[in-house]
Amino acid sequence: MASVFGAAVKRREDPRLITGNGRYTDDIQLPGMLYAAILRSPYAHARIRSIHVEKARQLPGVVAVFTGSDVAGKVGPIPTAWLPPNSGIKTPAHPPLAVDKVRYVGDGVAMVVAESRYIARDALDLIEVDYEVLPVVVDPEKAMAEGAPLVHDDVPGNVAFHWEAGGDPAPAFEQAEVVIRHRFRQQRLVPNPMEPRAAVAQYNAGSGDMTLWVTSQNPHIHRVLLSNILGIPEHKLRIVAVDVGGGFGCKIPCYADEALVAFAARELGRPVKWTEDRREHFLATTHGRDEVIDAELAGKRDGTMLGLRVRMVANMGAYLSTAAPGVPTILFGLITVGPYKIPYAHTEVYGVFTNTTPTDAYRGAGRPEATYVIERMADLFAKEIGMDPVEVRKKNLIPAEEFPYTTPLGLQYDSGNYHGALQKALDMLDYDRLRKEQEQLRAQGRYIGIGWSTYVEICGLGPSQVAGAVGFQGGLWESATVRVHPGGKVTVFTGTSPHGQGEETTFAQIVADRFGIPIEDVEVVHGDTDRIAMGWGTYGSRTTPVGGNAIAIAADRVLEKARKIAAHMLEVAEDDVEFTGGMFKVKGVPGRQVKFQDVVLQAYLAWNLPPGVEPGLEAQAFYDPVNFCYPFGAHACVTEVDPETGEIKILRYVAVDDCGPVINPMIVEGQVHGGVVQGIGQALWEGAVYDDEGQLVTGSFMDYAMPKARFFPKFETAHTVTPAPHNPLGVKGIGETGTIAATPAVVNSVVDALRPFGVTDLEMPLTPEKIWKITHGREAR
């Protein structure tokens, strides 16, 4: 049998999902179920003078209306679970419903529970809230200025935290022949999974058990947090998140809404459902990015990078969402040097409160911003010293023989062959020929650009000891149970919580490969705290490198025991048994063998087990990685700009990624495609815009441009394989690389295309009018 590890097996979850047989939270219907709707603030900053809910309560079909003061002391507060050390972090109380003040448009003010969604929605219009509108601040730098409105009265200057990493880079700047200084803006993005957030709660008053079906990337983390918020002990609280329609980070946080649904179900003794609508999603679900970054790069005229100084002001929104403080600090601030050998580096980050929707992780989370800054700086540096951007990269990429490589920011990059990936991308692109073609086309008045992004990312979160050291309020190991049933079929329980990434398939491949059994014989169970001991969920491209390795280890423990039983059955010493192709064989004696399934059956019958071996065949593993993983690669984007209208066309996109051994090339390619699309989305189209009153003016798909398939050419993808040396499978994460790499590749490409117009930088998103304003009435040189 050909190995299933490395095979492009079709996603096993797809038939279920595409035939409408998935079971998303909103699909759940329970007898007697009620529906909740949440009244949200129309103002970005206002004092609540009074709330009158009587008319809403009197609407036929309304069962209950709860305000902030009704739930105070019974629900919440909503916690922040990543507290970077030595940052002076302030976590002002985050009530589940606003009590005295609303702090952003979308802030919850009251919850209606009714017999139908329609009645609940109608009742919202009957609630009368008297607001005293207060001055608003939406820009994080303005929020830090003297005299700015305070989002939280007890947080002076609106500074939520101030964090630093690295040493003093002054020596680099003293030696520098060239210093590049530049300011970058990372516009705010709105994560938009196809499925909005939803929750269904059912409380059993007899047993005191609460079940909460919820759109979560990490149900066990939600259990820990909601247990505290609701005062329900963990063994009485079951969180279920099996089919989740995408998350991209916005389903990591613990929100007030889901807690309120559980509270209402307990209070009213009936199941309660709440499903966010898309408009609500734009306002009330966490956003991503939104930072201003000042960078300084010290270098020599021969192209050597010497030092990097980065200062970021990050817009955290009105409250610190669950994992939010970790994003601009640990996930951005520690990897600003990218794949380059830069001896000195320092990062400084201010996290700032504003009257906007809270930000948190969004695919890539911090790493896209870091990659953007260093990749744009690399191009600016190249231009300044008159070098080809590829040559600058080649000169500074960390050489393959220097791994593991410790950066000046304290990370140890595990393994890499950065030059190898770059060379492969150069070959695929036929770079030298393309540069010549570019020159020829310019002469004809056509503007083609070639943009590069060589990246490394930190993922596979992560070693728990490090998690603690960087202020993550949890572990980052992962659990797996591999249970072999008497008939030889296998159930795998994982503490990760895939929600579109395809691990029901890839995890089955890992186990099928190890046991030499058909993939159909393996079932992967995830997303239910009653079925899975413990786990930390799916984010930070950790599912396969951490959860997958936990499964491999558990599977090997099963095999270890099976081998003992097989040796006993074959009447030889354990050392004389080898396991290949699903068969335990006596070495050197062809034909003396026993099938995996027969050994399994004996383990359960237990009629004749070797001494000291217990019946049954299952194993559990709690795998705590010794390091993060550092996938890397080289992406190149070729664009053409129409100088007459400013429209940008993507002509080619080449992605060479290295995530170690590939378990399923089709799924990996899918992850790269999706990631690249989202990365390009930031470069060209997406951008959440607030007006000065704190109103989100891009609050629907009519204004907020999501990438669409027709915007793209066929992507050209390839891989190099450099295993992670510290985990059994050697795998690295691939879920975010596309998003991390793509954005600067596109911007570098468009800037390159417009070089004849004297362009050195462009602010994202690169909307056509911005380009037109540059090219209009200007002669190319």
Next chain:
Amino acid sequence: MIPSAFAYERAQSVRDAVRLLESHQGEAKILSGGHSLIPLLKLRLTSPSVLIDIGGLSELRGISAGEDQVVVGALTTHAEVANSPVIKEKLPLLAEAARQIGDLQVRNRGTVGGSLAHADPASDLPAVALALDAVLTLEGPDGRNEIPIGDFILGPLLTALGGSDVVVSISFPIPKGRWKGAYEKYPHPASGYAVVGVAAVLAVDGGGLIREARVGITGAADTPYRAREVEAALIGKPADEETIRQAAEQADAEGSFSGDLFASADYRRHLCKVYARRALARALP
């Protein structure tokens, strides 16, 4: 995204729909494909107390072609128009524009009559209807009457449709002699609506001079308009690139322009000229 309560009526005939509209006195809205109305209902931007569903009226559906014109029933979907062999043959410009409306779902459900009656200032069909001099047939309490598209669209989301009128069909005259049409669209990356959409029709005489020119522009200004200055600059001139280049410079002469988050008024004016030139270049017979 949940509409407020409304009553639902299913019209048995066009007459019946008119009667229902009359009896509800401005409280009712006609539901055809639903792709303009239902989003408005969900956003509670409109809250009619009654919806009159005409979706089942087969008399309003279908495409028929004669020597001089193509008549499209109001309930005909954009997909049916885009894929119609008759329209592709007689008025390829109309099929070309219909293909670019919204997305697959919108084209499969959205209707020609519904789109024109809704009169979104950035929808595609008004440009083509203007360039082809389309005439709408309406039915109201006093029977049927015809109205040219130019008189029908009065402003953004505003038409000459009476409170108890139903759009029955749209007839698109087929230009005479040697002619060609083209639709050039710059879609908004989010909504897919036209930031600018220019439909152009050019007919030439035996001497290669432009005999007839009509240009409809949608999306760019506050309401779709005929670019009459462009047309005037074309008629009687040689049908060549130079004529077009000069004429297209007048594309923003009519129309009232204002900017939004995506495109300023100046940029929209500029796009009008560029897209008019491109549409006209492709419409050279």
